[in-house]
Amino acid sequence: MRRAPHPxxxxxxxxxxxxxxxxxxxxxxxxxxxxxxxxxxxLRRPETVRFPVLRVDPKLSALxxxxxxxxxxxxxxVATFLVEAAAQALAGxxxxxxxxxxxxxxxxxxxxxxxxxxxxxxxxxxxxxASPALFPETVYNSPLSHLASxxxxxxxxxxxxxxxxxxxxxxxxxxxxxxxxEADAVLVLAGEELDLVTIEAFAAAxxxxxxxxxxxxxxxxxxxxxxxxxxxxxxxEAIYPPRPYRDGPTALRAAREVFSEFxxxxxxxxxxxxxxxxxxxxxLAGARLEPVQGAYLGESMVATAGWNxxxxxxxxxxxxxxxxxxxxxxxxxxxxxxxx
Amino acid sequence: MGAICALGxxxxxxxPSLIAGAEGSGPVTAFDVSDCRCRRAAxxxxxxxxxxxxxxxxxxxxxxxxxxxxxxxxxQAGLLGQPGADGLALSVATTAGGMLWGEDFLRGLxxxxxxxxxxxxARQQPPQQLLDLQAxxxxxxxxxxIIGNACASGANAIGHAADLLLTGQAEIVLAGGYEAMSxxxxxxxxxxxxxxxxxxxxxxxGRDGLLLGEGAGFLVLETAAHAARRGVxxxxxxxxxxxxxxxxxxxxxxxxxxxxxxxxxxxxxRAGLAPETIGYVNAHGTATxxxxxxxxxxxxxxxxxxxxxxxxxxxxxxxxxxxLGAAGALEAVFTVRxxxxxxxxxxxxxxxxxxxxxxxxxxxxxxxxxxxxxxxSVNLGFGGANAAxxxxxEDAR
Numbered sequence: 001m002r003r004a005p006h007p008x009x010x011x012x013x014x015x016x017x018x019x020x021x022x023x024x025x026x027x028x029x030x031x032x033x034x035x036x037x038x039x040x041x042x043l044r045r046p047e048t049v050r051f052p053v054l055r056v057d058p059k060l061s062a063l064x065x066x067x068x069x070x071x072x073x074x075x076x077x078v079a080t081f082l083v084e085a086a087a088q089a090l091a092g093x094x095x096x097x098x099x100x101x102x103x104x105x106x107x108x109x110x111x112x113x114x115x116x117x118x119x120x121x122x123x124x125x126x127x128x129x130a131s132p133a134l135f136p137e138t139v140y141n142s143p144l145s146h147l148a149s150x151x152x153x154x155x156x157x158x159x160x161x162x163x164x165x166x167x168x169x170x171x172x173x174x175x176x177x178x179x180x181x182e183a184d185a186v187l188v189l190a191g192e193e194l195d196l197v198t199i200e201a202f203a204a205a206x207x208x209x210x211x212x213x214x215x216x217x218x219x220x221x222x223x224x225x226x227x228x229x230x231x232x233x234x235x236x237e238a239i240y241p242p243r244p245y246r247d248g249p250t251a252l253r254a255a256r257e258v259f260s261e262f263x264x265x266x267x268x269x270x271x272x273x274x275x276x277x278x279x280x281x282x283x284l285a286g287a288r289l290e291p292v293q294g295a296y297l298g299e300s301m302v303a304t305a306g307w308n309x310x311x312x313x314x315x316x317x318x319x320x321x322x323x324x325x326x327x328x329x330x331x332x333x334x335x336x337x338x339x340x
Numbered sequence: 341m342g343a344i345c346a347l348g349x350x351x352x353x354x355x356p357s358l359i360a361g362a363e364g365s366g367p368v369t370a371f372d373v374s375d376c377r378c379r380r381a382a383x384x385x386x387x388x389x390x391x392x393x394x395x396x397x398x399x400x401x402x403x404x405x406x407x408x409x410x411x412x413x414x415x416q417a418g419l420l421g422q423p424g425a426d427g428l429a430l431s432v433a434t435t436a437g438g439m440l441w442g443e444d445f446l447r448g449l450x451x452x453x454x455x456x457x458x459x460x461x462a463r464q465q466p467p468q469q470l471l472d473l474q475a476x477x478x479x480x481x482x483x484x485x486i487i488g489n490a491c492a493s494g495a496n497a498i499g500h501a502a503d504l505l506l507t508g509q510a511e512i513v514l515a516g517g518y519e520a521m522s523x524x525x526x527x528x529x530x531x532x533x534x535x536x537x538x539x540x541x542x543x544x545x546g547r548d549g550l551l552l553g554e555g556a557g558f559l560v561l562e563t564a565a566h567a568a569r570r571g572v573x574x575x576x577x578x579x580x581x582x583x584x585x586x587x588x589x590x591x592x593x594x595x596x597x598x599x600x601x602x603x604x605x606x607x608x609x610r611a612g613l614a615p616e617t618i619g620y621v622n623a624h625g626t627a628t629x630x631x632x633x634x635x636x637x638x639x640x641x642x643x644x645x646x647x648x649x650x651x652x653x654x655x656x657x658x659x660x661x662x663x664l665g666a667a668g669a670l671e672a673v674f675t676v677r678x679x680x681x682x683x684x685x686x687x688x689x690x691x692x693x694x695x696x697x698x699x700x701x702x703x704x705x706x707x708x709x710x711x712x713x714x715x716x717s718v719n720l721g722f723g724g725a726n727a728a729x730x731x732x733x734e735d736a737r
Contacts (some may be wrong), residue, residue, distance in 0.1 A: 001580060001610045004507040043449045071590075107488065108465070116446060119524045123450050127375035127527055135528035136591045136722060139435065140488030145723030149587045154599065157585040157725065158496060161434075161486040162467050169485045176503045182606075197442075200449055204462035241483050246471050330467035331484060 004179040009239075010338075011175055012232030014185065015224030016310055017088030019081045020297050021054035021217050024062035025088060026310050030294045037215065042203075043196040051199050051208060054217040054298035056081060071146040074133060076111040078193035079143035081220035081303075086147055086187055089222035093185065102156035102183035103148060104173045105191065106166040108301035108329070110140045112195040143191060156183055163327035165242045166190075167305035168335060171225070172239050178227050190302035191220040207299075207328070213274035217298025221306020234313045235338045237320060242333035252280055254332045255324070259284045262322050262334070271308040272326045273299055281326070290321070301328065312337045341575065341673045342412025342516075344405055345555030345660040349388035350412050354660075355677055358685045361704045363659050365540070365551055371523045378535035382553035382661025383521055395475065398460065401554075402437045403472040405666075406518035409556035410473055413514065417560035418572055425479035429510040430470055431501040432486050433493030433517035435665035435721075436525055437466035443523055469518075482510070490721030491624070492583070493517055494557065494668025495729050499581035501561045511566040516558030517669035525664065526552055532591070534628050541689040542625035542655035543632050543697050550626040553661015557670035576676045579613065579714070579732045582606025586724035592630050597638025599726040600718060604642045607728040613714065615643050618651055618730065620684055620702075620715040622671045625655020626662055627689070631720060636697040652709065654702040658689035668719040672729055675717040679733040682710045 021035045022028040035054050042049035056063070056077075066072050066080050082105065095101070114137040121129045136142060141159035148157050156177055160170050167190050174186035199216050202208040208216060228235050240261055243254035255277070262268070267290045272281040274296070282289065292311045297304065305325050312323050320338040327333070341351060346364025348354040364382035373379045389404040390396065396404065414420040419428070441464035448458045466486055474481050483504075487496045494517030501515035529535045529552060536549035567574055584606065586599035593599070608615055624635055643651055656674055663670055678684050686704035687693075693701050713736035718728045 001502060001506055001578070008507055008509070044452050110488070115442065115524070118528070119443060119446055120450060122523075122527055123447060127373070127530075130527040130531035132531045132533075135531060138524070138528065139490050139722045141490055141721075141723035141725060142590060145585075145590050145725075148585045148724065152587065154585050154587055154602070156583055157489070158500075159488040159723075161465075161488045162484070163465075166486075169483070172483070172509070173485070173500070176500075176507050176509070179507045180503060197446060197449065200458070201445060201462040204445075204458040206459065244471060244474065244481055244484060246475070329465055330471060 005181055006179045006227055008175045008179045009237055010228035011225040011236040012228035013223050013234035013236065013313055014226050015089035015093050017085035017222035018307060018310055019056055019084050020219035020307055021056055022295065022297055024060050024084060026314060029307050029311050030314060032295055034295050035297065040196065040199055043200055051203060052215055053194055053199060054215050055194060056219050069150060071149050074137060075146050076114050076137050076143060076193060078111060078191040079146045082143050082189050082191040083147050083150055085220040085222035086151060086189060089187060089224040090151065093224055099184045100155050101153050102177050102186040103144065103153050104158045104160060104170045104186060105144045105189040106160050106170040106302040107140055108163055108192055109198050111138055111142060112198050113193055114138045116195055116197040163329035163331060164301055164305040164325045165327035165331035165333045167302045168239045168242060168325045168333045171236055174225050185224055185226045188223045188225055189220060190306035192218050192300045192303045194218040207276060215298040217300040219300055219303045221303050221310055233340050236335060237338050238336040240334040242331040244331050251277060255280050255284055258332050258334050266320050266322050268322045268324065269312050271324050273304060275299055275326060275328045277326045277328060309335060309337065313339060341416060341559050341676060342409040343557045343670055343673045344384055344388060344408045345663060345670060346382035346384055346553055347660060349408060351673060351677065358656060358659055359683050359707055361686050361688045363688055364553065364661055370521045376530045378530050378537050380551065381521060382551055384554055399472045400440045400469060402440060402518055402520035403469040405520055405554060405556040406469060406473050407476045409516065410514060410558045411477055413558035413560050414477060419560065421478055427482040428479060429482045429504055429513040430484040431497045431504065431513055431515040432470060433497035433665045433669060434466050434519055435488060435490050435493060436522050437469050437518060438464055439522040439524055440520055489725035490723050491664050491667055492719040492721035492725035492727040493665045495672060495717060495719045495727035496583060498559060498669060498672050498729055499583060499727060502578050502581055505561060505563050512560065512562035514558060515561055516556060517666040518556035519554055519664045519666040521554040536627060539689050540627045540658040541691065542627040542658055542687065543636060543694050543701060544690045545692045545694060547627040547629065547632060550628055551658065551661045553663045555660060555663040555666045555670055557666055557673045559673060574734050576679045576731045576734050578729060580607035580611025580730035582610065583727045586726055591722050593634035593720055595634050595637065597634040597641065599724060600635060600638035600720060601641050603726040603728040604718065607730045611730045613730065617714045618716050619712045620678055620709060621651060621653045622675045622717040623653050623655045624718055624720045625657055636694050640696055649699045651700055652684055652702050653697060653700040654685050654687040656685045668727060672717045675715045675731055679712055679715055679731055682712055683707050684709050
């Protein structure tokens with residue numbers, strides 16, 4: 001196999017899309033209006049425990065329009081979030097005949113709604129109640145399959161799995177395909193859906209607890225990227241190598257290693273939200289920390305990393321910025337982004 | 341390279357069994373299957389997973405399978421316990437790596453167990469299993485990519501590792517896949533009636549479904565320059581990688597195998613090789629009605645009917661079981677070993693082969709392939725994922 005004929009970076013951002021608790025469309029991410037919280041009853045103690053969460057409004061007209069799409073009739077909610085975000089990102093792209101489009105989608109929890117329904121049914125009622133309609137939708141790449149079918153993407157398609165750092169890995173996959181000339185443009189996506197099982201997991205891990213500001217959230221983000229040149233107004237200039245960690249002390253060490261590679265002149269965008277890593281951000285970024293534009297959207301893992309990227313690329317300031325990807329589960333990395 | 345599956349705890353024990361036509365099928369022991377159609381699977385012996393220590397007690401079965409195979413691969417590459425392993429990029433596949441934890445967590449919720457008991461489980465995700473792997477094998481990884489492309493993931497992870505080398509993002513990568521037997525997955529395939537209630541018979545006219553398995557496969561991929569600097573000789577070279585998406589259906593391949601043909605053509609193009617160069621294909625061959633027909637059609641299209649007769653083909657899933665996210669990696673390991681040894685895994689289980697592929701299937705009585713220089717491993721998965729890897733014997737580069 002031949003070596004890459006093109007450099008990995010920069011990546012030009014040529015399309016953007018978002019679905020979040022703030023609404024549909026990238027502009028909604030910058031709204032300063034606080035998002036209305038909703039409550040979900042605990043699966044374990046439904047009478048006494050309710051969890052505050054930030055959900056995507058299921059009545060959004062942009063989402064309702066996809067209800068007629070055959071591939072989405074039985075799909076998990078995250079599939080619809082992703083398809084809508086992808087449609088926004090592709091809307092302005094004039095696809096040349098024969099242009100090769102790839103797609104890579106980052107997930108943290110995949111399709112927990114169907115996984116939980118499928119397995120809970122077998123626990124409560126017995127193995128013979130396993131549903132063949134639900135099982136195929138439990139697979140990580142099933143939303144990606146629906147999306148590829150709807151947009152006719154028959155080439156490269158990966159689902160990548162991980163915490164917020166997986167958004168950086170998805171962008172790295174896109175950069176790799178473009179550098180190798182295996183695609184002309186790549187749709188990079190991130191999506192999460194809320195389900196009782198993930199909310200209970202956040203509570204059991206004590207991320208979601210009484211008095212904490214952490215709010216589970218759901219939605220999707222999309223970037224359409226191509227090989228960059230000087231004419232592009234929004235660029236991904238670099239992805240810093242992720243550093244693994246196992247616990248609090250090693251997470252701080254990993255973050256220090258990532259930050260040590262940063263250009264000392266560049267501002268650092270606040271992206272840690274209200275995760276358990278929040279104290280590290282202030283400690284390491286200090287006076288270089290800049291807020292991102294918009295209200296708190298909650299913790300939606302890979303989707304949050306995507307929303308922060310979109311906000312950084314649409315913020316009022318020109319120039320380059322560093323965006324840490326504060327993975328809450330295993331890795332920390334960062335992006336260098338610029339607006340011209 | 342390293343491997344573990346129902347046939348053995350390392351490649352040294354698996355390979356002779358595979359060549360001898362052994363089958364790893366046995367009664368399911370991991371969970372109760374009394375209400376299932378199918379009651380057999382290809383499980384790895386728990387005794388092969390190492391002693392349970394205070395550290396390994398919290399590791400899942402999936403982690404422990406991955407550790408065994410990765411240890412063997414790192415050891416063969418001269419990296420186990422060596423400083424050179426630090427910073428090693430990881431490109432890894434799983435379809436349900438964290439599912440055993442997920443099952444325990446959901447059972448705990450349904451049975452209203454205390455939150456304190458569930459906390460340690462809640463943090464477990466597939467990436468945590470790769471941290472287990474690093475802890476067990478005493479290295480700290482560099483960039484880690486986990487690919488979840490269903491049953492093609494393992495081949496994708498190896499292909500992605502090669503892409504990292506070709507773009508200068510890494511000089512050496514530990515790539516592979518792992519999967520443990522999971523009740524959710526077993527029930528899923530069982531309720532789809534995709535599992536065999538008789539014998540797994542890939543490419544057989546009367547095939548009635550797959551045999552689920554578990555295992556792991558890992559390979560160390562590095563640039564030739566890096567290998568030369570370390571003074572190590574490669575086992576084979578990865579010459580081509582292709583991947584494509586089947587838009588036909590979420591779980592059913594297009595009957596003409598279009599996406600698999602596209603993946604194989606891309607791999608051949610990147611390798612700079614004509615289809616007739618390929619002497620052996622380790623096929624996906626699940627023994628489900630829809631997969632094997634589409635796959636056979638794809639081989640006829642890709643090779644042409646005459647070349648298809650010359651190329652030899654076998655699916656190792658009747659022996660190892662279908663190891664899902666590990667399958668592509670495990671089968672890539674077998675493909676490389678075929679190039680090293682000039683022996684081909686026979687097609688076991690099959691009695692009455694599909695006519696379009698019958699002459700290509702490797703007979704248990706004719707496993708020798710002394711002139712083999714080029715071989716491919718292909719995989720298909722739910723969601724339309726298709727991937728193809730083409731390897732060259734080390735002396736054929």
